[in-house]
């Protein structure tokens with residue numbers, strides 16, 4: 001059996017407040033879909049832990065407050081929000097199917113994976129990450145010009161489904177790299193080679209980097225806005241990680 | 245050592261529930277024996293796509309044997325020839341160069357074909373919605389140590405909870421019975437104190453939902469146990485029967 005280190009998760013998720021409500025009022029995000037419980041690293045079995053913590057201990061407390069203080073008017077599919085999103089999704093589907101290029105979805109997916117593995121992986125540096133920031137938008141452009149999606153809309157079409165996901169990955173991976181570049185320290189799973197101790201452990205910069213980055217999406221290809229949520233530790237003293 | 249093998253696939257192709265369907269023949273060339281079965285299908289699909297043909301639809305998600313999404317009948321066996329193995333965890337080293345592999349979808353009346361190897365398993369969701377849960381009150385969660393559970397019970401519940409709901413049991417059963425699935429879900433809750441308050445309602449509700457979905461009954465064939473990738477034991481079925489019987493005696497709903 002061959003054993004090698006690999007990235008097993010990306011940390012983070014949707015921003016939520018202490019009641020687990022996202023920036024959309026009434027939309028609560030539980031478990032690993034939210035960002036709240038992982039730091040810069042993710043511990044094994046956290047999916048169960050966070051599912052239980054959020055589902056059994058947090059939300060039974062917090063959702064009542066929201067429900068009690070909210071009037072929930074009846075919503076149906078005639079609401080313009082439904083029409084808008086149906087239109088948006090259909091346009092996206094038509095676009096993907098109309099390109100009829102000559103590279104498969106998997107081919108793009110693999111190339112994107114390769115870029116991230118090479119330049120945004122477990123051990124990263126600024127030169128590499130900046131390179132990825134150039135390569136990803138280029139690949140995204142090629143995708144929207146040359147992807148081959150078979151089948152038709154309105155049927156069970158797994159190629160189309162995958163194409164939609166890879167389109168999302170092509171947007172999100174750029175943010176992943178952006179986040180890596182912006183954090184000038186090493187911390188948890190983010191190991192920037194320029195920031196390491198003499199023993200090659202991650203070297204944090206607690207004075208200027210003790211924050212959670214909440215990125216605001218401002219459109220594809222546009223620079224996202226960084227909102228810093230400070231991390232304040234009252235009962236633990238921050239220390240250097242050591243596996244010794 | 246990995247090597248590359250060539251295979252002939254006979255795959256069930258069907259455009260939708262009303263289409264007649266047929267077995268299509270495909271060549272899988274240069275397949276590394278290190279690949280998983282699903283990766284082999286990926287390779288074939290990539291080839292079909294490049295040729296402008298429709299790729300084979302098949303279900304999958306985690307590809308690490310924990311989600312229950314994957315599953316087809318391979319050479320007559322649900323999840324293929326390896327015991328206690330989901331299809332995604334089956335590797336091509338179990339096949340030989342020149343082999344012909346027949347790949348078919350799950351077969352059970354409630355599992356309508358969506359496309360090719362993908363079947364509609366929402367009947368399992370219907371069964372779970374009929375009682376496969378524990379209600380939790382809002383407000384404070386109970387103090388963990390106030391509910392003692394013996395190690396033996398915890399282990400049995402854990403074993404039952406290993407069921408990933410893939411549907412292989414129903415597909416392998418000559419009666420298309422979903423008893424192994426339902427009994428695992430009933431057992432994992434019935435064995436624990438948290439599951440007791442709703443136990444009677446659960447047993448009756450889930451049994452009724454199972455019948456209404458069109459699954460058959462159990463006649464102790466044990467095919468389910470033989471193909472189950474999580475080795476769920478049919479002793480769970482006995483427990484389900486006991487739960488159902490008890491509930492029928494005492495519950496006004498019966």
Ligand code: FES
Pocket residue numbers: 303304305306307308309310311312313314315330331332333408
């Ligand atoms: S894909 Fe999840 S169990 Fe096989």
